[in-house]
Amino acid sequence: MKKVAEPTVARLSVYLRVLVELLDSGVTTISSDELARRSGTTAAQVRKDLSAFGTFGKRGLGYSVQELVDALRSILGLQRTWRVALVGAGKIGQALYGYQDFRRQGFHIEAVFDSDPAKIGQRWDGVVVQSERELEAGLAERAIDIVIVAVPASAAQEVVDRVVRAGVRGILNFAPVQLRVPPGVALKNVNMAVEMEGLSFALARGAAGRRGAPTGRTAEE
Amino acid sequence: MKKVAEPTVARLSVYLRVLVELLDSGVTTISSDELARRSGTTAAQVRKDLSAFGTFGKRGLGYSVQELVDALRSILGLQRTWRVALVGAGKIGQALYGYQDFRRQGFHIEAVFDSDPAKIGQRWDGVVVQSERELEAGLAERAIDIVIVAVPASAAQEVVDRVVRAGVRGILNFAPVQLRVPPGVALKNVNMAVEMEGLSFALARGAAGRRGAPTGRTAEE
Numbered sequence: 001m002k003k004v005a006e007p008t009v010a011r012l013s014v015y016l017r018v019l020v021e022l023l024d025s026g027v028t029t030i031s032s033d034e035l036a037r038r039s040g041t042t043a044a045q046v047r048k049d050l051s052a053f054g055t056f057g058k059r060g061l062g063y064s065v066q067e068l069v070d071a072l073r074s075i076l077g078l079q080r081t082w083r084v085a086l087v088g089a090g091k092i093g094q095a096l097y098g099y100q101d102f103r104r105q106g107f108h109i110e111a112v113f114d115s116d117p118a119k120i121g122q123r124w125d126g127v128v129v130q131s132e133r134e135l136e137a138g139l140a141e142r143a144i145d146i147v148i149v150a151v152p153a154s155a156a157q158e159v160v161d162r163v164v165r166a167g168v169r170g171i172l173n174f175a176p177v178q179l180r181v182p183p184g185v186a187l188k189n190v191n192m193a194v195e196m197e198g199l200s201f202a203l204a205r206g207a208a209g210r211r212g213a214p215t216g217r218t219a220e221e
Numbered sequence: 222m223k224k225v226a227e228p229t230v231a232r233l234s235v236y237l238r239v240l241v242e243l244l245d246s247g248v249t250t251i252s253s254d255e256l257a258r259r260s261g262t263t264a265a266q267v268r269k270d271l272s273a274f275g276t277f278g279k280r281g282l283g284y285s286v287q288e289l290v291d292a293l294r295s296i297l298g299l300q301r302t303w304r305v306a307l308v309g310a311g312k313i314g315q316a317l318y319g320y321q322d323f324r325r326q327g328f329h330i331e332a333v334f335d336s337d338p339a340k341i342g343q344r345w346d347g348v349v350v351q352s353e354r355e356l357e358a359g360l361a362e363r364a365i366d367i368v369i370v371a372v373p374a375s376a377a378q379e380v381v382d383r384v385v386r387a388g389v390r391g392i393l394n395f396a397p398v399q400l401r402v403p404p405g406v407a408l409k410n411v412n413m414a415v416e417m418e419g420l421s422f423a424l425a426r427g428a429a430g431r432r433g434a435p436t437g438r439t440a441e442e
Contacts, residue, residue: 004422004426006419009418009419009422009423010412010415010419011399012418012422013397013412013414013415013418013419014374014397014398014399014415016418017374017397017398017414018374018375018398021373021374021375022375038374038375038398039374039398039399040378040398040399040400040401041399075422076418076421076422076425077418077421077422077424077425077426078418078421080425082420082421082424091320091321091322092320095316095319095320096413098316099312099313099316099413100312101312101414102413102414102417105414105417105418106421107417107421145424146417146420146421146424152242153235153238153239153242153259153260154239154242154243154259157261169423169424169427170420170421170423170424171420172413172416172417172420176234176235176238177235177238177239177259177260177261178232178235178260178261178262179261180261184427186419186420186423186424186427188416188417188419188420189416190411190412190413190416191231191234191411192317192320192323192393192411193234193238193322193323193326194231194234194235195393195409195410195411196323196326196328196367196393196409197230197233197234197237197297197298197299197326198227198230198231198234198407198409199303199367199391199392199393199407199409200297200298200299200303200327200328200367200391201225201230201233201296201297201298202230202390202391202407203298203303203366203367203390203391203407204297204298204301205225205298206390206405206407
């Protein structure tokens with residue numbers, strides 16, 4: 001199967017999001033120029049990204065927004081439901097569980113695991129928080145496709161090793177640590193705290209003038 | 222000022238998080254080997270990353286966890302409070318506002334802006350949601366250092382342009398779009414949906430055997 005680079009996939013996600021917004025606003029067709037502008041890229045890049053997956057749009061007429069939404073959803077594997085488990089029922093886990101957009105996009109959290117006796121047995125809507133000791137059995141029982149890791153950094157690699165051994169091939173990691181997975185397992189990382197600290201680092205080292213008057217000038221680093 | 226690469230800064234954040242966990246568990250010293258193992262990197266990398274900022278640890282004794290925590294907090298600009306504004310009071314904005322760890326790390330959300338008349342005027346703990354029309358005035362009035370952008374993709378670039386013109390030099394973007402900022406402005410991106418769709422893309426294209434029995438084998442791509 002043809003290899004598609006990660007940045008391309010990320011741009012397809014962005015196009016999809018822009019197009020869904022347009023659809024909600026009643027827009028039915030869009031040019032590659034306009035799609036590019038709204039997605040923060042170039043029309044040439046849009047055409048190149050899409051051409052890898054088929055022929056879309058008509059010369060001079062642009063793309064049908066609905067057709068492109070359907071095609072992108074299919075390309076991104078979003079025309080189906082993905083069965084998701086959440087490991088870690090702390091603050092981030094709770095916020096993710098309540099994040100309605102995941103469900104709307106077809107990612108259904110079917111199981112929640114934690115090691116804290118105070119959390120085990122809690123009922124979150126339809127899902128009961130299970131002991132992490134039941135992880136392997138729970139993943140198999142519910143035929144989980146994707147695991148969201150929201151445990152402390154020090155526990156994350158062990159959780160991931162167990163999840164991978166249990167046959168799960170997709171992991172979304174929120175723990176602030178570089179995780180190792182074998183080939184054939186897809187791993188994505190989301191780390192708000194690290195990004196935020198990257199900002200504070202840049203700002204703390206940024207020279208004077210950072211909080212200068214809004215003159216339109218940009219501070220030099 | 223010496224340039225420090227972004228991956229280095231991200232690793233410093235990871236070390237800090239690991240060390241704070243250790244401190245909470247009562248651990249007082251740690252070797253570079255152990256810090257590396259818990260951070261998912263090598264001891265040589267740990268020593269190289271830290272050596273850029275001074276001399277830490279004693280040969281054969283390892284690092285003092287407390288000393289390293291203090292040093293990393295200082296390096297990362299976390300020994301002070303950062304004044305943060307949130308633009309976009311939707312689901313992501315609300316989740317971020319409730320995310321206690323930001324406050325604990327010194328990032329205080331001092332203002333919230335939205336364009337939705339139904340949200341404007343809402344009181345979120347101590348902060349009243351303001352109209353986006355008051356953005357520039359509000360940022361100046363509260364001496365905001367960092368803006369979190371949590372608006373729809375189509376609105377994000379305009380918000381960022383206004384924020385940059387108002388003199389803000391740090392932006393954390395949750396909108397699923399590539400944003401442009403001038404030199405001297407630090408921009409970091411967090412995109413859960415894009416990461417999640419990257420997983421579904423990888424899994425949807427992954428060959429059969431993805432949900433195979435937990436044999437320890439890894440599926441080939």
